Amino acid sequence: MRASDRAYRALREDIVTGQLPPGTVLGEVEQSQRLGISRTPLREALSRLTADGLTAPHSGRGVVVTQISPDTVAELFELRQALECKAASLAASRGEPGVFQELRREFENAAELIVQDGSDPSRSGYYALVARLDEAIDTAAANAYLAQALANVRLHLARVRRLAKDNPERLLATAGEHATIAAAIAARDPALAAAATSVHLHKSLEHFLAATSPPG
Structure with missing residues (x-):
C-alpha cells in the first residue's frame, strides 16, 4: 500500500471515530511526523480528505477537521x-x-x-x-x-x-x-x-x- 493511502486511511479513521474531533488542525509537519511519512504523500492524503468533505483548507500548511452542526x-x-x-x-x-x-x-x-x-x-x-x-x-x-x-x-x-x-x-x-x-x-x-x-x-x-x- 502506498504511503499516501496508509495516511489517508489512518487519518480518515481518526476523524470518523472522533480521535481527531471537529476543529482539529492537521498540520503537515505534525502529521507527517506522527504517521512516519514524508510531506508529499501526506499532502495527497489531506487532499483526499478535503475532497471527502472531512477536512477543509486552513491558513498555513494543513487542513482543519470540518464541523458537524x-x-x-x-x-x-x-x-x-x-x-x-x-x-x-x-x-x-x-x-x-x-x-x-x-x-x-x-x-x-x-x-x-x-x-x-x-x-x-x-x-x-x-x-x-x-x-x-x-x-x-x-x-x-x-x-x-x-x-x-x-x-x-x-x-x-x-x-x-x-x-x-x-x-x-x-x-x-x-x-x-x-x-x-x-x-x-x-x-x-x-x-x-x-x-x-x-x-x-x-x-x-x-x-x-x-x-x-x-x-x-
Missing part, C-alpha cells in the same frame, strides 16, 4: 433520503429475495446482539449487521454511481452516529426499522421498500437532533 446533518439527511430510498426501491426490483429474508430474520433477533454489545461503546457487532444490509442493498441495486455516492454519505454518517450517542432503546427501534426495510425488499415491493427507508431516516434524524440539542 444540526444544519449540516439536515442537509446530509436530505441527500441520504434521495439516495437510500432509490437504492431500496431498485433492490426490491432487482435483488434476490432470499438474501433479504435472512437479513430480516437477523434484525428481528438483533435484541440479543445489542445486549451483548453493551460493553462495546462502538456497538461494532450491531453496526456490522447494518453494514451487511447496506452492502446487500448496494449489490442488489446494481448501480455503481449510486453506490459510490452512498459510500461518501455513509462516511459522514459514521461521524454523526458517534455524536448522536446511540442508546439501547433507539438501537432496538432501528433494528425493527431495518427488519421492515429488508422484508419489503424481500417481498419485491419497491414502493414499500422506499417508504420504510424514508420512515427510518426520518426517525434517525429526529433522534440525532434530540440527542444533540442543548438542555432546557
Whole structure:
C-alpha cells in the first residue's frame, strides 16, 4: 500500500471515530511526523480528505477537521433520503429475495446482539449487521454511481452516529426499522421498500437532533 493511502486511511479513521474531533488542525509537519511519512504523500492524503468533505483548507500548511452542526446533518439527511430510498426501491426490483429474508430474520433477533454489545461503546457487532444490509442493498441495486455516492454519505454518517450517542432503546427501534426495510425488499415491493427507508431516516434524524440539542 502506498504511503499516501496508509495516511489517508489512518487519518480518515481518526476523524470518523472522533480521535481527531471537529476543529482539529492537521498540520503537515505534525502529521507527517506522527504517521512516519514524508510531506508529499501526506499532502495527497489531506487532499483526499478535503475532497471527502472531512477536512477543509486552513491558513498555513494543513487542513482543519470540518464541523458537524444540526444544519449540516439536515442537509446530509436530505441527500441520504434521495439516495437510500432509490437504492431500496431498485433492490426490491432487482435483488434476490432470499438474501433479504435472512437479513430480516437477523434484525428481528438483533435484541440479543445489542445486549451483548453493551460493553462495546462502538456497538461494532450491531453496526456490522447494518453494514451487511447496506452492502446487500448496494449489490442488489446494481448501480455503481449510486453506490459510490452512498459510500461518501455513509462516511459522514459514521461521524454523526458517534455524536448522536446511540442508546439501547433507539438501537432496538432501528433494528425493527431495518427488519421492515429488508422484508419489503424481500417481498419485491419497491414502493414499500422506499417508504420504510424514508420512515427510518426520518426517525434517525429526529433522534440525532434530540440527542444533540442543548438542555432546557
